[in-house]
Amino acid sequence: MNEQTNASQPTAEIENLTVSLPVPGGTLEAVKGLSLSLSPRETLGIVGESGSGKSMTALALMGLLPPGARVEADRMQVGGADILTMSDRQLSADIRGHKAAMIFQEPMTSLNPVYSIGRQLTEAMTMHGQRYDTARTRALELLHAVGLPDPEERFSQYPHQFSGGQRQRILIAMALMNSPGLLIADEPTTALDVTIQAQILDLLKEMREKLGIAVILITHDFGVLSHHADRVMVMLKGEVIETGRTEAVLRKPQHEYTRRLIDSLPKAHSRPPPPDGTALIEVEQVSQSYKFRRGLFSPIRTIEAVKDVSFTLSEGETLAFVGESGSGKSTLARMLLGLEAPKAGRIRLDGTDIASVPDKVRAHLLQPIFQDPYGSLNPRMSVSQIIRRPLDIHEIGTRAERAERTRAVMEQTGLSPRFFHAFPSQMSGGQRQRVAIARALILNPRIIVCDEPTSALDVSIQAQILTLLEGLRGRLNLTLLLITHDLGVVRQMADRVIVMQDGQVVEAGMTAELFAAPTQDYTRTLLASVSAL
């Protein structure tokens, strides 16, 4: 076990850390002059967007920076050990997994798929010469502590037999095997469903108090920090721009960027309810199920993805579907886009049954925006080609007219004309999502179906995209159908909400009313698990 650090000595301390990474044509200073100090039982939140240097700081503390990275600091210690002077061998024997442990963003892929969780837990101790029996006892004890059901029975099971939330619990237990003084959690809940997120954050808090460890919580989400960090450190482009007690920073942010980050957290919107427009989409008792079998000789199974769902979407309104993964909301979207036919029920688009609406007419009525702007744009086409493509398919206008219209929607979506001949690979995530929106708008559709339009983006970019969508909705009188698991987005954008679980509608209502007084338990759980300010 580790020698305990005495209470007066900080668990971790960094003075004037600079990390430079080799990039094509020079070096990039990923972290510039960072200092921090962390006492036992304290949680420090580091917040910033991707590329702000928050993860690099954590990796520097673990001695896990990518090869070629240069580290300079006046002082850097964890649990009394001077990291700067240690070799990789010493770091691996004394720091990693010992004095400092780390959990990562992706619980689904952070466990080795071919070894049992028992082996992966115990090896954290046996690889350093501890007896297997000792390690097993410790592992079971921790699995109990992190709230994994039936640890003894599930000890020899493999990662794929656990859910994402359970895997993150296992990873937390694994990190705590050697009683580290410091636990670094790098976006530990970003990949999890909202209800699970809250459970994992509470677990981290509980472990910190029970075991007296210090925690560095890295996140892009200020909401997470407000409940779980004692102090916050805001990073921008490698520099710490603001640091202080969490409440103080939240109440009175000193730096303009911090203020923007806090403001960009989605807030309740106050839009007058839209006038009762004509019904653009009418869905009546629609169900969808999939039959599949695992192998040639196994029995056919049926999954009911959507069960008996009915709703109406009126012109000019924004309707949000909320639910966790597997709730059937994306299946619903695919049926509305005509990508799948429902097994039962009726869908009418602008008064006509969807089956008898020709593809080209439907395209003028309704266009999609997808979650992943990296995957939904053809990398071999230029921006103007991508945006113009619907006009080519529908044979609308001459070449010059098409180019003219392309420039117009690019301007509407805030895309600089210099991107006209650029390729998606040369653009950021937010810019790509603007291209996707421009492509959706070019045919002047009346409805836009947005499937998780912002969940792949950084928070301040999210806010920009949401603001863009709101602006477009007003100017072009668009009707929006929003599919999301992010209740913050719902509160900012939607007039009405439909909550889904396991393919069924759990609750539906006006956004403000539903947020104020949810009638169903599931909705309450969803709302409670949002890290709101």
Add this chain to the structure above:
Amino acid sequence: MLEYILRRCGLALSVGFTISLVAFLLLNFATDPAVTMAGEEATTEEIERLRALYGFDRPLYLQYYNWLVSFFRGDFGESVHWRLPVAELVARHFPVTLLLAGMSLTVTILVAIPLGVLAAMNPNTLIDRIALSIAVAAQAIPNFWLGMMAILLLAVTWPIFPVSGNNTIWHFILPAFVLGLSSVPAIMRLTRTGLLEVMGTDYIRAARAKGYRGGALLFRHAMRNALLPVVSVLAVQFGEKLGGAIVTETVFAINGIGRLAVQSVLIGDVPVVQSLLFLFAMFFVFANLLADLLNAWLDPRIRLA
């Protein structure tokens, strides 16, 4: 797991049936077996006599049925040329081929996997380039040429190994190297890319954070995952070597079933060709089955699915 094994075996069996049917039909449509067997100078009566004797005048489905029934009884028919049961011929030649295939597979594994690991551990360095160059060279050199060069240099100029034949284990070393090297490029590249991919995964990062590094990280966390695709390809290559060592066996005058197949085709020994055709195909089916089972053993996601 048992269900998985049974399902795979069932699948292999049904593939085997299909292959036997195709082999049978191909041979009957491509040639007139009686004419082929009778030879060039046979009279019409002679051909008719053979046709009746071997039952080639009966309906095809009946011929196939009879062939299948006797096949499962272990009766593969009788060789026209050697006047011996085909089963005995195969039993005589197969161990030779099996030994050659086994030895060459060992060569492949011993050369390709360490090279692949070395290349992956030092990506885009001189070591990587050298390993890749070896792979490219091995791929570019035809088997028969490498075989002849090996004989010329290592058996004739410097008589270290015997020139040809299969009397002692020494006779197998040169051909095993020649045959084994031909599989090195594919396996080496697969090991390299597999390992590079695995080293970039989240669970390797997590293992590093746990304190793993160097060789322990490689062998206790990365290797098993990286080898999953390699095992599949190796098994198929083994099947290929059992059935396809024709060139190597011919160059080194090794009396395996590859050479037997060539001779039987040349002299039109239909029962032998038909049985070997089916046998070669079954080697592949068997090798694939082996790969599936090995992968299930290595990967719990398959085993416990």
